[in-house]
Amino acid sequence: MQYLNDTELSSHEETRCQFNGSKASIKLGIDVHQDFYVVVMQLSGQNPKPPQRFSKQRFLEWAEKLVRAGAQVHAVYEACGFGFCLQRQLSALGIHCYVVCPQKLDEQNRRVKTDSLDAKALCLKLERFVQGNKAALALVRIPTEEEERARAIHRQREQLVKVRKQLEGQGRSLMVNHGIEPVKNWWKQHAFAALAVPDWMKELLQNTQPILLALQEKIAALTVRLQNAATANQPRGLGAMTSVIIDREIGDWQRFNNRRQIASYTGLCPSEYSSGARLDCKVA
Numbered sequence: 001m002q003y004l005n006d007t008e009l010s011s012h013e014e015t016r017c018q019f020n021g022s023k024a025s026i027k028l029g030i031d032v033h034q035d036f037y038v039v040v041m042q043l044s045g046q047n048p049k050p051p052q053r054f055s056k057q058r059f060l061e062w063a064e065k066l067v068r069a070g071a072q073v074h075a076v077y078e079a080c081g082f083g084f085c086l087q088r089q090l091s092a093l094g095i096h097c098y099v100v101c102p103q104k105l106d107e108q109n110r111r112v113k114t115d116s117l118d119a120k121a122l123c124l125k126l127e128r129f130v131q132g133n134k135a136a137l138a139l140v141r142i143p144t145e146e147e148e149r150a151r152a153i154h155r156q157r158e159q160l161v162k163v164r165k166q167l168e169g170q171g172r173s174l175m176v177n178h179g180i181e182p183v184k185n186w187w188k189q190h191a192f193a194a195l196a197v198p199d200w201m202k203e204l205l206q207n208t209q210p211i212l213l214a215l216q217e218k219i220a221a222l223t224v225r226l227q228n229a230a231t232a233n234q235p236r237g238l239g240a241m242t243s244v245i246i247d248r249e250i251g252d253w254q255r256f257n258n259r260r261q262i263a264s265y266t267g268l269c270p271s272e273y274s275s276g277a278r279l280d281c282k283v284a
Contacts, residue, residue: 026066027130028095029123030077031115032086038115040123048123051116060089067094076126078102078118079140087142098126101138143251151248154241157222164215167208174201187212 024044031038037059042048054062066073073095077086079102090097105121106113128136143151172182175197185191187209195202223241230240238246247253256262263269 025072025074025130027123027126028063028073028075029119029121029126030075030086031119031122032077032080032082033115034082037086038119040116040119042123042127045127048120051119060093063090063095064093072096074098074126074130076100076122076129076137078122083148084142088145098129098137099140099142100125101140103138141251141255147248147251151251153222154226154245154248157219157226160215160219160222164212164219167212167215171205171208174204189213 027042029040029042029048035055037054037056038051039054039059040048040051063073063075075090075095075097077097077099079099084099087097087099100122105118107121125136168185168187171186175182175186178198178201180197180201183191183195186195186205192205192209195205197205226244227240230244234240234243250265256265260269
């Protein structure tokens with residue numbers, strides 16, 4: 001595949017390619033979905049090409065052909081619930097793939113959101129980023145597969161706790177709706193045996209009580225597992241499990257240069273809104 005630059009150059013990058021004899025680069029803005037990808041490609045500084053829709057496997061095959069042709073390929077997509085598999089697959093092909101924070105991509109405020117427009121907006125942002133504007137993309141750190149496996153443990157525990165609270169709350173709600181004082185931890189063995197509720201209500205509660213007991217057993221096992229993973233010398237003021245969770249969520253502490261960056265990442269510093277003067281209007 002040959003890459004031809006237009007006679008009328010449209011960016012500094014094309015100027016460099018023309019005079020230095022280097023190969024043009026390709027930027028890919030990707031809008032990710034469960035079963036397909038919508039991709040907008042930009043060759044050097046030319047206008048983005050029309051969007052294309054690929055199946056997952058077809059897209060990887062197409063991207064591999066671009067790399068084999070000798071092009072320098074950059075790609076970007078928003079972080080989402082599909083994880084970082086695509087980033088790792090593209091990186092394995094030799095593509096510079098970036099993952100960015102989800103954001104509002106309608107810069108012109110047209111109030112129109114489509115897969116094609118999102119992919120195009122990402123592609124244009126990537127173009128500015130590759131040209132040297134590092135503020136064009138809000139990059140997300142890519143965790144290693146080992147880090148993802150480690151943090152999946154405490155995240156599952158949090159999900160189980162959430163489900164337990166929901167089921168427990170449904171049981172209390174049933175009691176309150178029928179004028180019965182709710183019992184804390186009604187699903188535990190001793191409390192459930194002593195419940196002073198009608199037989200029909202106890203029958204309904206008994207449908208979820210074994211589930212709650214099983215959830216609590218799994219939560220306790222995961223809690224012990226996390227606590228046992230803590231180091232001997234814990235930071236002052238942190239429990240064993242809390243310390244492990246924070247450490248696994250951070251991943252690599254060395255990526256921070258100072259404590260202000262840590263505070264910003266964890267949300268421990270206040271936000272600021274000081275654009276222009278603020279006038280207090282008094283109504284007579």
